[in-house]
Amino acid sequence: MFEKIYDSVEQAQVQYIGYISDASKYDFAIVFSSHFFGKPLVVCLQTNRASILGTDDLDDLPHLLKLFDIKDLEEGKELADLLRRRMPEPHFDDPY
Template sequence: MFESILGMDDLSTVQHIGYASESRMYDFTLVFSDHFFGKTLVTCLQSGNSSLLDFHDVSDVSVVKRVFRIQDDEIAHEVSALLQSKIPLAKKFDQYE
């Protein structure tokens, strides 16, 4: 038996983008929603790694490296720049006050 604690409909916008480095291909799906404190749900389709990220998060290369398990600094910078070009700069929300 389970109890539903949340259920809502949302008209989301989804964007698929691809990036090829010299050593690997990255396919990302970005889900833009009015939920998640203005953050975008970013999923790497190769690894299945997902995270809620905003512009400030993807601007931090260490976050990009950790979330998507990227070892190479140059590739992480390129992925960061790619995601910065797709994720809007939005106001920050106070989370879980």
């Protein structure tokens, strides 16, 4: 049996980011929402991998590399820096 936890609709802001490194091309969509404690949903449009990420999550480079299937540590650092500049400040309102 399923039990409803939440069911809500909101207008979300989406930012699309594309960039090229020496080895790869990346296209990301960042979905800004009031859900998930203000952390945005980051979607890699090449791999269809997605995660709810905050600035604290960007400090965990091994996780970021695995999450988006990035093989090069320097590219992972560049991605973390790119996303960090676009992340909102975290807030701790309970969305539920």
